[in-house]
């Protein structure tokens with residue numbers, strides 16, 4: 568089955584995934600990692616699916632990345648080696664994390680002495696060991712220890728805590744794009760180098776150096792310190808990645824199938840996919856470019872979303888009278904940001920080996 572063979576009675580809006588494209592993306596990222604001696608620890612926030620996580624592990628991923636405790640619980644059905652690349656602070660969250668650590672290898676990304684203290688106490692009280700990745704700021708300016716000296720001190724603290732194990736350093740290079748110059752890559756490397764050299768001097772072992780977003784993933788060899796990457800979006804890709812030049816349309820495994828429910832003007836139509844389906848995320852590189860790409864009307868723009876309405880405008884000068892949108896027609900939309908779109912769906916529909924199968928979004932809405 569391909570995109571054009573979806574049965575007429577398929578409900579809309581629905582998120583449809585091509586298993587062939589997702590598998591191709593999984594394989595291609597794994598091949599890049601294997602060729603460059605990098606461990607791949609995919610971030611599962613994109614698919615939130617045990618089925619997809621198992622495919623990533625079966626293809627060679629060393630473990631998985633999540634952001635939240637609930638996601639870690641779900642993904643423990645696919646691997647026992649999980650990095651929570653997020654400071655897992657909060658009593659209820661830590662209860663769940665330490666419970667999980669009784670039968671899984673759990674690492675947590677932290678960037679403060681306070682977090683080290685809190686995690687040490689939680690792990691000690693629960694009688695478990697937690698792995699720690701010290702989050703180093705490399706230019707994205709979100710979490711991450713800013714000052715290399717403080718990062719080294721934090722590693723030292725962690726290595727002295729008996730319920731914690733320092734597994735290494737992590738960072739998120741979300742500011743680096745395919746168009747970024749050598750200077751940005753050099754600065755990214757330098758941020759890690761200072762910390763790594765400082766740890767060597769102190770004799771502190773930090774075996775894993777984990778970085779990588781989807782836009783930087785296949786250029787990770789440009790940072791000679793990395794030995795692990797954590798891309799997430801690459802499995803499905805989206806309009807953000809296409810517009811960044813990271814992938815082609817053919818690499819987009821996820822599309823929303825929508826129905827035209829109204830044509831209030833000849834060149835304007837309304838689809839049954841609004842912000843509750845596509846998310847209100849604007850295009851990362853071009854915020855005024857609309858809320859997704861309408862495959863069937865390439866020049867059209869999704870100009871406005873209500874919760875259940877998507878308004879699509881075809882520029883009059885590009886309007887083709889032989890291809891007038893009609894009420895009842897179905898259209899394909901590639902979302903701006905697939906991760907948020909997936910998290911809005913109870914199910915996705917997988918086109919696999921000639922069949923269309925409804926699959927749960929297992930870790931949907933896991934915010935804790």
Ligand SMILES: Cc1ncc(COP(=O)(O)O)c(C=O)c1O
Nearest residue numbers: 610652739780781797798799800
């Ligand atoms: C800590 C961390 N690691 C990895 C990723 C994956 O990056 P991408 O979404 O570009 O695949 C993210 C994405 O937000 C992240 O926050």
